[in-house]
Amino acid sequence: xxxxxxxxxxxxxxxxxxxxxxxxxxxxxxxxxxxxxxxxxxxxxxxxxxxxxxxxxxxxxxxxxxxxxxxxxxxxxxxxxxxxxxxxxxxxxxxxxxxxxxxxxxxxxxxxxxxxxxxxxxxxxxxxxxxxxxxxxxxxxxxxxxxxxxxxxxxxxxxxxxxxxxxxxxxxxxxxxxxxxxxxxxxxxxxxxxxxxxxxxxxxxxxxxxxxxx
Amino acid sequence: xxxxxxxxxxxxxxxxxxxxxxxxxxxxxxxxxxxxxxxxxxxxxxxxxxxxxxxxxxxxxxxxxxxxxxxxxxxxxxxxxxxxxxxxxxxxxxxxxxxxx
Numbered sequence: 622x623x624x625x626x627x628x629x630x631x632x633x634x635x636x637x638x639x640x641x642x643x644x645x646x647x648x649x650x651x652x653x654x655x656x657x658x659x660x661x662x663x664x665x666x667x668x669x670x671x672x673x674x675x676x677x678x679x680x681x682x683x684x685x686x687x688x689x690x691x692x693x694x695x696x697x698x699x700x701x702x703x704x705x706x707x708x709x710x711x712x713x714x715x716x717x718x719x720x721x722x723x724x725x726x727x728x729x730x731x732x733x734x735x736x737x738x739x740x741x742x743x744x745x746x747x748x749x750x751x752x753x754x755x756x757x758x759x760x761x762x763x764x765x766x767x768x769x770x771x772x773x774x775x776x777x778x779x780x781x782x783x784x785x786x787x788x789x790x791x792x793x794x795x796x797x798x799x800x801x802x803x804x805x806x807x808x809x810x811x812x813x814x815x816x817x818x819x820x821x822x823x824x825x826x827x828x829x830x831x832x833x834x835x
Numbered sequence: 836x837x838x839x840x841x842x843x844x845x846x847x848x849x850x851x852x853x854x855x856x857x858x859x860x861x862x863x864x865x866x867x868x869x870x871x872x873x874x875x876x877x878x879x880x881x882x883x884x885x886x887x888x889x890x891x892x893x894x895x896x897x898x899x900x901x902x903x904x905x906x907x908x909x910x911x912x913x914x915x916x917x918x919x920x921x922x923x924x925x926x927x928x929x930x931x932x933x934x935x936x
Contacts, residue, residue, distance in 0.1 A: 633837075637844050644848055647867055648855035660867050663848075667874050670841070674885040679895050679902075683877075686902050691870060691909045698913040699863055702920045708860045708927050721857045725850040732846035736839050743838065744889050753892050760896045772903045779907030786914035789921075 633673055640666035657699055661692045678754040841882035849875035862916045862926045866909065873905045 643662035650656050664687040671680035711717075761769050848871060855868030877898045884894020920926055923933075 629837075633840060637840075640844070641847060641851070644851045644871055647864075647871060648851055648859070653861050653864055656864055656867060660870065663871065663874065667878060670844070670878060671881055674841070674881045675889070676881055676885065676892070676895050676898075679881065679898050682899060682902055686906050687870070687874075690906055694909055694913055695863060695867060695870075698866075698916060701917060702863065702926050704920075704924075704926065706925065706927070708929070711929060718858055721854050725854045728853070729846055729850040732849075733843050736842040736846065741838055742887060744887055746889060753895060756892050757895055757899065760891070760893065765896055765900075768900060772900055776903060776907050779911050783910040783914040786911065787917045 629673060632669070636666050636669045636673070640670070653699055654696075657692065657696050660695065661688050664688045664692060676753060678757060838882055838886040841878060845875045845878040845882065848872075848878065860928050862919070862928055862931070863913070865928060866912045866916065869912070870905065870909065873901060873908075877901055 640663055643659040643666060646659040647656045647663060650659070664683060668680040668683040668688075671677075671683060852868045852870075852872035852875060855871065856865055859865045859868060880894040880898045880901070882894075884892045884898070888894060916926065919931060923930060
């Protein structure tokens with residue numbers, strides 16, 4: 622084992638400890654804000670593991686998309702649905718927890734034995750890390766062109782769908798409808814139509830719901 | 836031996852994601868668990884791409900696709916959570932029984 626292998630092994634151990642600890646924190650912590658920030662830690666650790674796997678472009682995309690977009694989106698969603706409530710305990714809730722833990726540990730043991738038993742056909746040659754992005758680009762525009770374009774269409778559909786789903790509907794308020802509608806609406810401040818900038822989306826003008834709650 | 840490390844790591848991350856997916860009461864945390872599972876799959880793909888197919892790195896191509904789909908999924912999922920929160924005034928997964936019975 623030379624120096625580079627030692628450095629690789631140590632960084633692998635550090636990154637895996639960070640990743641597993643942050644992932645356990647995401648799942649097990651009670652405060653969902655801590656979970657969201659630890660999720661960012663998990664994503665960054667996974668990006669470091671990608672760097673260990675000679676994939677600099679995908680590591681960069683991971684940091685850019687997951688940490689920069691998905692995690693920020695999740696934190697915004699947490700701020701939008703910021704409602705402090707204590708969940709009512711479910712009857713026999715521990716059975717589900719225990720059963721899930723048993724199933725997860727069993728699945729992990731199964732996968733681990735499968736990984737260790739299988740004789741992997743390891744490729745003898747080493748990958749060129751610098752040329753990977755060129756190869757990825759060639760794949761995108763030759764043999765994976767159709768999935769590439771389909772992904773762009775799907776992203777457009779997700780964009781439109783997310784806007785339509787998250788948009789607030791303006792109902793024509795009839796007096797007898799308003800009483801039964803009030804039960805289902807969100808307790809939040811009504812939006813100022815004149816004051817808001819026309820380009821501002823619903824999310825930025827939506828006030829924190831919790832200040833109306835308490 | 837390095838390949839097995841990454842595969843076991845991905846398996847552990849996937850199992851943590853499954854545990855969080857089933858046991859979370861908060862709907863946003865369920866989405867976070869789904870992201871964890873997607874990351875585990877990505878790690879698998881990247882490990883296979885590096886150790887079994889280092890010349891034409893098809894695993895990295897698939898990983899980029901999965902990242903794109905995961906971003907779309909996160910946007911739509913969080914929009915659905917917002918819509919449900921507007922209607923039901925809660926994020927408790929136990930009370931989302933509109934389509935249950």
